[in-house]
Amino acid sequence: MCNTPTGHSRQIDPRRELAGAAPAAVQVLDVLRFLAGQRGPVAAAVIARDLQLPRSSVYQHLRALQHLGYVVHLREERRYALGIAAFELSSGYLRQEPLARIGAHLLASLVDRLGENAHLAVLHGRDVLYLVEERAPHRPALVTDVGVRLPSHLTASGRAMLAMLPEAQLRALFPDDASLAERGERGPHTVSELRSVLDEVxxxxxxxxxxxxxxxxxxxxxxxxxxxxxxxxxxTVSFPSDAIPPARRPALATRIREFSDELARRLGAGPQSAPD
Known part of the structure; x- marks a missing residue:
């Protein structure tokens, strides 16, 4: 929160303002976002409970979304899932590639400032998928080329993202030790070890x-x-281990956060906060 010179502070909540102006629209989008975050179809009662909405409103929104093709009702299971229209929206997003386009410009600036390789990745199941890579002059090529996937629990980018997931989602991704892909003797080999790593992250x-x-x-x-x-x-910024000793890596993270904050802003989200 930013303090004003008078000592008073006020933080505008854009979602609250939108909810006041168009509550039904915000609720419909919340329903879609909720369905998109689930691993499978869910019941209307679950949607109402988790979003803290009246059941009557949820059923009304679901009927409208179903009519427009954004939601499918699985009658036998009494559950709802995303429909083909929602897929078409996601396909349009991928065609426009705003994340990769914006990220590429920011990564180029980050590499120019730091002189180290940088890349942008997203979670894809238990893996990270690399979307953009910018290489610094005179630095070795990495395995994190565009389109490459690596186990998320082994990578810095994967760990940064896994640490932000709700506990239920983390359990779904890694239900047991067998879900952790083997890669020689490196990285956490058990769910307990992974949780310790993420706690540190x-x-x-x-x-x-x-x-x-x-x-x-x-x-x-x-x-x-x-x-x-x-x-x-x-x-993510990658570098020879002896180029930046561990004591200097928190300062490096602070510089990276400036760019991640800017990327978040350009994508329509707020800046990320460092822990206390």
Missing amino acids: RRLGYGFEDGEVTEGIASVAVAVAERSGWPEAAV
């Missing part, structure tokens, strides 16, 4: 790894959150 406010993806290469990452608080992407 939350404490520090950034993801990190050193030699767990590529020997001799370390990475520091800061997640970019959606308005809902879920991770949308992560901005």
Whole structure:
């Protein structure tokens, strides 16, 4: 929160203002966002409960969305799922690629300032998918090329994003030790070890790894959150392990956060906050 010179503070909540002007529209979008965040179809009662909306309103919104093709009603299961119109929206987003387009410009600026490789990644199931990579002069090529997927629990970007997920979503992704992909002797091998790593990421406010993806290469990452608080992407800088010692990596994370904040703003979300 930013304090005014008089000592008073006031933080505008855009969602609250929108809800006051167009409450039904905000509720409909909340329903769609909720369905998009589930691993499978859900009952209307669950939507009403988790969004704290009247059931009558939820059923009304679902009927409208179903009529327009954004929601499908699975009668036998008494559950609702996203429809083909919602898929068409997501396909349009992918065609326009705003995340990759905006991210590419910001990463180029970040690399110019730091002189180290940087990349932008998103969560894709248990993996991270690399969307953009910017290489610094005289730095080694990395395995994190565009389109490459790596186990999220091993990468700095993956850890930064996993640390932002709700507990239920984290359990769904990693229900047992067998869900952690093996990659030699590196990285956490049990769910308990992964939770310890993510606890440290939350404490520090950034993801990190050193030699767990590529020997001799370390990475520091800061997640970019959606308005809902879920991770949308992560901005990562990778460098030879001996180029930036551990004591200097918190300062590096602070510089990366400036760019992740700017990316969040341009995508329509607010800046990320460092932990206390």
